[in-house]
Amino acid sequence: QVQLVESGGGLAQAGGSLRLSCAASGSIRSIDTLAWYRQAAGNQRELVAVSVVSDSGGVTNYRDSVKGRFTLSRDGAQNAAYLQMNSLKPEDTAVYYCNAVGRDSDYRPYDSWGQGIQVTVSS
Secondary structure, three states: OEEEEEEOOEEEEOOOOEEEEEEEEEOEEEEEEEEEEEEOOOOOOEEEEEEEEEOOEEEEEEOHHHOOOEEEEEEHHHOEEEEEEOOOOHHHOEEEEEEEEEEEOOOOEEEEEOOOEEEEEEO
């Protein structure tokens, strides 16, 4: 089992910044895809940013509304990931979820989610 725990959420003013962290634990062999999703009240969960590792390196993509404001980074040695959120807007208010896909120490695939963390941006 691979467990994910998010931290760093809270309240910010519009134009401010927050940094979310995602710590992965368990029998992890690889984290091939690491993504941040969010779900605002009454809305469907949406992809915010995703980092995919491949033999040729890796690629990170963002939804258009956060490009230039959010940055996803990873610390492979610590099995951790971060989402730096700058220039926050009220429409960024949501519960943010970390998602990891990879292989465990027995080479079994896993697809794990964190419990979610609230981010609230006031105008």
